[in-house]
Amino acid sequence: MTTTTTPATQPATTNRVSRDYEKPLWRRVLLTREMAIVALLVLVVAYAMLTVRGFAQPITLNYLLLDIAPILLIALPMTLVMITGEIDLSVGSMVGLASVVTGAGVHAGLPFELAAVLALLVGAIGGAFNGFLVTVVGLPSLAVTIGTLALFRGLAVGLLGTTAVTDFPEGWTALAKAKIAGTTIPYIMIPFLILLVIFVVVLHFTPFGRGIYAIGQSKDAARFSGVHLERTKFLLFMAAGLVAAFAGVFYTLRFGSARGDNATGLELQVIAAVVLGGVSVFGGRGQLYGVVAAVLLIGVLSSALRLANVTSDVINVITGTLLVVSVVSASLLAWLQKVRRRRSGPVSSVAAPTAS
Amino acid sequence: MKFAHKRATAVAAAAVAAALALSGCADTGSSGGGSSEGGGSDNLSITFLPKSLGNPYFDTSSKGGKAAVEELGGTFAEVGPAESGPDAQVSYINTATQQGVGSLVVSANDPKAICDALNEARDAGVKVVTFDSDTNADCRDLFVNQATADGIAKVQVDLIAEQIGDAGEIAIVSSTANATNQNTWIDKMKELLAADHPNIQLVDVVYGDDDEQISFDKTAAVLQSHPNLKGIVSPTTIGISAAARYLSTSDYKGKVALTGLGTPNQMREYIEDGTVTAFALWNPEDLGYLSAYAAAALINGDITGKEGDTFKAGKLGEYTVGADATVLLGDPYVFDKDNIDDFDF
Numbered sequence: 023m024t025t026t027t028t029p030a031t032q033p034a035t036t037n038r039v040s041r042d043y044e045k046p047l048w049r050r051v052l053l054t055r056e057m058a059i060v061a062l063l064v065l066v067v068a069y070a071m072l073t074v075r076g077f078a079q080p081i082t083l084n085y086l087l088l089d090i091a092p093i094l095l096i097a098l099p100m101t102l103v104m105i106t107g108e109i110d111l112s113v114g115s116m117v118g119l120a121s122v123v124t125g126a127g128v129h130a131g132l133p134f135e136l137a138a139v140l141a142l143l144v145g146a147i148g149g150a151f152n153g154f155l156v157t158v159v160g161l162p163s164l165a166v167t168i169g170t171l172a173l174f175r176g177l178a179v180g181l182l183g184t185t186a187v188t189d190f191p192e193g194w195t196a197l198a199k200a201k202i203a204g205t206t207i208p209y210i211m212i213p214f215l216i217l218l219v220i221f222v223v224v225l226h227f228t229p230f231g232r233g234i235y236a237i238g239q240s241k242d243a244a245r246f247s248g249v250h251l252e253r254t255k256f257l258l259f260m261a262a263g264l265v266a267a268f269a270g271v272f273y274t275l276r277f278g279s280a281r282g283d284n285a286t287g288l289e290l291q292v293i294a295a296v297v298l299g300g301v302s303v304f305g306g307r308g309q310l311y312g313v314v315a316a317v318l319l320i321g322v323l324s325s326a327l328r329l330a331n332v333t334s335d336v337i338n339v340i341t342g343t344l345l346v347v348s349v350v351s352a353s354l355l356a357w358l359q360k361v362r363r364r365r366s367g368p369v370s371s372v373a374a375p376t377a378s
Numbered sequence: 379m380k381f382a383h384k385r386a387t388a389v390a391a392a393a394v395a396a397a398l399a400l401s402g403c404a405d406t407g408s409s410g411g412g413s414s415e416g417g418g419s420d421n422l423s424i425t426f427l428p429k430s431l432g433n434p435y436f437d438t439s440s441k442g443g444k445a446a447v448e449e450l451g452g453t454f455a456e457v458g459p460a461e462s463g464p465d466a467q468v469s470y471i472n473t474a475t476q477q478g479v480g481s482l483v484v485s486a487n488d489p490k491a492i493c494d495a496l497n498e499a500r501d502a503g504v505k506v507v508t509f510d511s512d513t514n515a516d517c518r519d520l521f522v523n524q525a526t527a528d529g530i531a532k533v534q535v536d537l538i539a540e541q542i543g544d545a546g547e548i549a550i551v552s553s554t555a556n557a558t559n560q561n562t563w564i565d566k567m568k569e570l571l572a573a574d575h576p577n578i579q580l581v582d583v584v585y586g587d588d589d590e591q592i593s594f595d596k597t598a599a600v601l602q603s604h605p606n607l608k609g610i611v612s613p614t615t616i617g618i619s620a621a622a623r624y625l626s627t628s629d630y631k632g633k634v635a636l637t638g639l640g641t642p643n644q645m646r647e648y649i650e651d652g653t654v655t656a657f658a659l660w661n662p663e664d665l666g667y668l669s670a671y672a673a674a675a676l677i678n679g680d681i682t683g684k685e686g687d688t689f690k691a692g693k694l695g696e697y698t699v700g701a702d703a704t705v706l707l708g709d710p711y712v713f714d715k716d717n718i719d720d721f722d723f
Binding site for chain 1: 468
């Protein structure tokens, strides 16, 4: 089944694919952008455990995962959207809107479960609206989602006004913060892991996923190879809206407060992590494990720096610098490789610099 | 071949993830003592968590807090988010819990969103003092109130009534729409206006989000949409200075009165050029100072937050804990041309 679609990727990337297979397996696995992030993550975790007071205790993992859970969740569909070369800037506002819909529903007397389902529905509809404008109308996703970023946020603030709904069922708010028995890992990691498995399988092991890469590498080639361009993108935007709404329901429960300005600016944190994780903003390249490692890396860095009493401005500067360095070094290395290859022919020393 | 590559990648990722998770668990088990050293009776490490950093008001309160902590021989720290979002403080509260600080002195961005995090901190032995903007009463040990809502509403209503001759349209430029203290004050002002000043109509409340530029723009907008406006009340330090900056360069200068809560250093030039005749505030430095002493009194066990408990707050003298575990700093203070040069904050 899968083999039938492999030709889809090849016409667009003939040179890259052949280059990949010049190298031995261990090099292809270990000397990648994603592995560099994973290595950096391990390094930062080890360093923080040894030197930052208060980092090496069980509760750190709990706070850390609770903090980054919404980013982890939304990064999954965002990765797929960005591999197709599109972007969804409206996810942060969708988190806010879903939070407000949940709150307004509960406030209006609906049972929480129904309000949450309603919020998920709103997420799917909002995502489908983005998808419709991008695929059917054919507008660029950057413009569309800047528009819906403002639209969803406006709806969220307009729906609740200045009030904040805080009366959610105790059982659900407790569940949002509950730890898996015997560990300090919050329960929200279970839905996250389920979603992670689904997204990994879809992206890496199905024709649909191959199509996502194909679209990112060359729209025309993908279309000629039989990839349903519009349907794929539409479904991805819908998934982004749905997952963002799920994150919004979680967000509401975690803080026990539904407000119009919840999760303002979250979309940029998600996109920063996705880019840091090795996904190209031009589409066509990226791996989910790199993105997950990048979200963890940013989370661990800010957690450790906060524990060291570093101020928020400096933390922003550090994560920003990390992002810029990672993007610049990736293109610098690609350029260096190209230059060296032209001079000295293929392989040999080519792959070594990628590790740094 | 292709699948081997993919599968190997996935296996490697899973292995790394598992290793991370396992090492995380293993390490944490052996060094769990980190947090228990906090919360002891003599742990005078006091961390201030304002709504956001880079706000001169909180810079001043932290200055007072720092002075008090140094007098007491403790360790002072100030942390906080760059932007005042509802949830932005939660990770800093969690961090303080991890560090095992003696007391956390917080000005809340949202009365509920940070509640659970604060209660977790209290369970871990951290004494929680709120100041400036309170949380729900069951999330903290003590609230240091800068002034009663009645006192603040009254001083601002009195000032604006005096400045516009007790008649005409006024508007309010507030901070964020969910700020606990702002909304309480605005409600009280509405009550006072309705009861004692029937000729003054409050025509609009706009929100500048504690942002200089947004407050500036909202001031301009409210003046345009209400041409008969005679006065503006801005119960937020950033709001009033932005409104004053707008008024001082516009045709409305001297025609539309402006008062509210501001700091002397921010308002000095507008008092001098006549844009503003008088405004009110408490001394945030004293507020921070009192909060730090209250935190230390909680850590030492001198007070528990029970009504009637008393403690000494250095140069400010003795204070008594009132109802709902609240300590009151005092009456608001009115600044005008004659006394503004006596203050520097």
